[in-house]
Amino acid sequence: MSSPLVSYSDLVSATAHDVRAAIRTGAYSGHTAGLAAGKLQCNLAILPERYALDFLRFCQRNPKPCPLVGVGDTGNPMLPTLGADIDIRTDVPKYRVFRDGTLSDEVTDITPVWADDLVTVALGCSFTFENALLRHNIPVRHIEDAKNVPMFRSSIALSPAGPFGGQMVVTMRPIPLAQIDQARAISAKFPQAHGAPIAIGDPHAIGITDLSQPDWGDAVDIKDGEIPVFWACGVTPQNVLLDAGLPVCITHSPGHMLIADVAEDAETTILNHD
Amino acid sequence: MSSPLVSYSDLVSATAHDVRAAIRTGAYSGHTAGLAAGKLQCNLAILPERYALDFLRFCQRNPKPCPLVGVGDTGNPMLPTLGADIDIRTDVPKYRVFRDGTLSDEVTDITPVWADDLVTVALGCSFTFENALLRHNIPVRHIEDAKNVPMFRSSIALSPAGPFGGQMVVTMRPIPLAQIDQARAISAKFPQAHGAPIAIGDPHAIGITDLSQPDWGDAVDIKDGEIPVFWACGVTPQNVLLDAGLPVCITHSPGHMLIADVAEDAETTILNHD
Known part of the structure; x- marks a missing residue:
């Protein structure tokens, strides 16, 4: 690469176009969470x-x-x-x-x-609705703990097409009981980003046996007064x-x-x- | 057809499934505006x-x-x-x-x-958002006047794909100035039904020269205090x-x-x- 490498912190205030330019030249190859806020x-x-x-x-x-x-x-x-x-x-x-x-x-x-x-x-x-939850002071545990979101194979059947089908992968975020309605309403505003939760509460109802053993990502703590909330996940496709x-x-x-x-x-x- | 014919009024309270059944047998072949409310x-x-x-x-x-x-x-x-x-x-x-x-x-x-x-x-x-406008007491002139909605070829370019492209067809509904923000907000809630208006006010800005000469449908009156509001139209595809x-x-x-x-x-x- 002819361009000097840049770090995540160099890009925090950059535009989407400038972040892509740094990626294109090979100067940046890291994760994109939090970059080009609002895009x-x-x-x-x-x-x-x-x-x-x-x-x-x-x-x-x-x-x-x-x-x-x-x-x-x-x-x-x-x-x-x-x-x-x-x-x-x-x-x-x-x-x-x-x-x-x-x-x-x-x-x-x-x-x-x-x-x-x-x-x-x-x-x-999901970055889109996570950003919106954070703006409304709803905790997003895996971000607080600097982990990957926990993802689980669920028993929710997908509607098939040709060779494509199977079960939905879901993410789980623990949400305080008092903020669940607000979390649902906020995420519902983003149908282009998985929309409202797909399930709230009992993991067994959607075929998940152990929240401490995600299929991908990291397990996160569920504190007293918090309920596991499940969203459809982009790992599904x-x-x-x-x-x-x-x-x-x-x-x-x-x-x-x-x-x-x-x-x-x-x-x-x-x-x-x- | 072996089934007896049914009229529009026979179907006004029927479920979507029952309306389709009447259509399937050939008993009904009329328009569907207002049938199976909410579907x-x-x-x-x-x-x-x-x-x-x-x-x-x-x-x-x-x-x-x-x-x-x-x-x-x-x-x-x-x-x-x-x-x-x-x-x-x-x-x-x-x-x-x-x-x-x-x-x-x-x-x-x-x-x-x-x-x-x-x-x-x-x-x-558009039936979907028209029903919502009516529920909020926003007038829908062509329905009041038992006409077809006026439709116009606009100059708004479509984003092409393969052999498909051209300009957008739009519908026009006159809305009282004081209710325009509400009409916009209501229709924006239905992205599956053309969403928010594509233009408000000056027809020339979107290439329409004469609102009294629609390309399809019927011209409607624009009363004092009303503004022409344009929505994307399903005649486009x-x-x-x-x-x-x-x-x-x-x-x-x-x-x-x-x-x-x-x-x-x-x-x-x-x-x-x-």
Whole structure:
């Protein structure tokens, strides 16, 4: 890389465009939580065109785990509806490349893997509603404790499409009983970011046996007076893609998201070029 | 038809399922405005699979005129995410069949036209937010006057996808100045039904020269103290489909919508089968 490396703290006040520029040059390859405050961050799924129609149907049928916020043209790495000059081959800090359902590589640039038949799908992410919860002084335990959010395979059936289906992955955040209604109302305002909780209270009701043993991420404490609240999780589509065993698919690495120019509270996720 | 014909007034208190049943048997083929109160009504676009990926991309990129609420499997006429036992071949009161971009037929049953490569796309419709405006005592002039809503070709560019693009069609409703903020806030709550207005006030700003000459529907009076308010219109995708000159595509006839079992104020447009 010709550019000097930059640290997370160098980017804390940078615009979305400037963060992407630092990522593109290779100067930054870290996580994106808290960067470009107020801008939509996105989960990423890149897959061959022959699977794209079924995958879009799958996302449409499962809008809480898979909120569609952007779709690229086949073979075109640019995403003009999400931001100016976004090149999906270089503008995400870290990618995972899967072949036949198995992790093949973790890289910071997918230019060598890009192909004329690939379609980019961007999906909303939980950072959006977590930021809103924090602004309203609702605690987000894994952020307080500097951990990854705990994620669990649930028994909630997804609505299938083609080779895509299975069960929903959910995140859990302990919320004080008195703030649950407020947390529900706040997150419901962000349908592009998983929306309202999918379940509140009893984990067994959605097939989770032990909250201290998440399937991904870290366990967090549930304090006296707090209730476990479950939201649909963006790991769901990644899992579903893996289970489908596509010859190739590419996702972001956890926490290393695409940062869009779209405001996270905009009416739609389509950038207004006016 | 073996079943006796039923009239609009016979169906005013019927459930969505019962209205669809009357339509399916051929007993009812009229408009659906005001039927199955509280249930989502849908614009319809049926097209060959080879155009479906681009059309879904087009809808994703233009969510205000084209709010995606349901997508069928290729060749499968059932739409389980929108309602129990919906058969799209028979459950809409009237259809328009287009061939090579020209109206070929208007029919009440598309079973003879259905084919293994067809994909059904359902899009939200303005009835949803009009009902909400009326509940809040905001006048809806064309309903007061028993007319069709006035529709205009605007100069607002659509975000293209494949063969689909052009300019947005908009509807116009005169709203008293004092109620405009409320009308905006109410309609913004229904992103699955065109959402907030796309323009307020000057028609010339969006390329409309004469409000007394709508391109479709009927002109309506604008009274003293009222401002023309423009919303994205579901005729947009129909126009775009026609302009693309597909060998075959099928839409509903204006006002003759698919009635879903989904509540029009549900968090998502996916029926909860729990």
